[in-house]
Ligand SMILES: Cc1ncc(COP(=O)(O)O)c(C=O)c1O
């Protein structure tokens with residue numbers, strides 16, 4: 252399977268090269284040249300199968316033999332053996348036709364583990380095979396960073412540098428990144444927002460000399476393999492509810508658009524998904540875009556769902572590429588406008604295509620809190636603020652189509668955001684035993700200015716020191 256860039260000016264790559272490349276050299280994002288499709292019979296056959304079997308069947312055609320099936324299968328088995336639930340991503344019912352897909356049973360208690368545990372193994376495999384090292388840079392609003400640190404800590408072939416917005420992640424999220432005692436892990440607290448961190452990471456990929464000198468690789472959802480791995484749980488959830496015979500909708504708390512795009516990918520591969528609901532917090536750029544056709548960046552508002560405090564939604568570019576009939580020139584135009592005027596306007600046809608498959612709703616801070624309160628009061632089920640965005644948006648979808656089951660993605664364990672959960676429910680969610688002493692562990696991080704040059708200098712010096720190379 253070959254992969255093309257959404258901007259059409261980067262080399263076409265196979266799966267393993269796209270995995271290591273992260274961002275394409277023209278600033279675009281890699282996507283498969285065509286979508287493989289699974290037959291109805293194959294999808295039907297997923298019923299009752301373990302998560303790992305479905306993962307092998309879904310990811311096999313995407314990896315397309317570039318990594319032998321036996322090695323890929325072993326990596327999938329290893330990745331999901333780290334999860335604390337036998338079903339890996341279990342489904343729970345919380346209302347009439349409303350289900351919650353629990354994606355937080357991995358090592359760092361967020362949905363990012365589902366892809367990251369596999370990504371770590373895939374990258375390690377490819378780097379070892381090629382006998383090369385890589386420097387991973389990633390931007391996080393809290394969860395990608397902690398999942399990446401867990402997945403990559405101690406690996407011989409990589410140094411990992413995670414940029415997070417100083418003071419804008421929860422204590423649990425920060426400590427998951429800063430208390431890991433491994434020389435290849437570096438937590439960088441940047442004096443800026445998540446968007447600043449993400450722009451800097453993309454800037455480093457677009458700085459060709461730096462990129463080549465350090466062999467940069469990425470773990471954000473700009474990396475196609477992240478999105479691919481997340482497509483699997485759409486299949487397991489839908490099939491558990493009767494797919495492919497019965498349509499199912501999904502409601503997804505959304506920031507960088509990676510998770511919901513994975514649902515769209517599952518649909519391209521043959522899964523009959525009725526609607527994909529984009530749920531945003533008060534940072535509602537995607538909800539406004541679907542309403543008005545105009546993507547306009549405004550200032551980021553801190554919320555109780557900090558992982559979704561995002562304005563520049565990276566993976567929306569992959570959807571734009573499809574909505575414009577895979578025309579890279581159109582994507583280049585939109586992205587240039589975004590850089591110049593912090594906005595772009597979709598043409599009517601592209602907007603109509605997006606609206607045919609997606610709906611969107613913004614959930615305010617008070618609504619997010621009352622969703623946590625009411626869900627707990629009526630069902631005894633405790634959800635975190637991000638999940639509350641998903642369930643609240645899911646209820647809106649059910650009002651339109653009550654007969655079609657809605658699966659709301661639960662993207663984080665409530666113990667990652669204990670303050671907001673306690674305020675809304677009166678419950679203090681406990682960390683699982685493997686993290687019980689997290690708050691007592693000592694931290695190691697470096698505060699850096701919101702300045703790409705300063706961050707590059709730090710990364711270069713630290714990577715050389717770790718590798719024992721003279722500066
Ligand atoms: C807990 C949580 N929920 C939802 C999201 C949004 O996911 P995405 O960025 O893939 O849209 C994130 C961050 O990405 C997250 O960490």
Ligand SMILES: N[C@@H](CCOP(=O)(O)O)C(=O)O
Nearest residue numbers: 391392393394395471472558
């Ligand atoms: N919410 C994310 C932001 C980065 O998203 P990614 O999916 O592109 O890695 C986080 O928790 O870091």
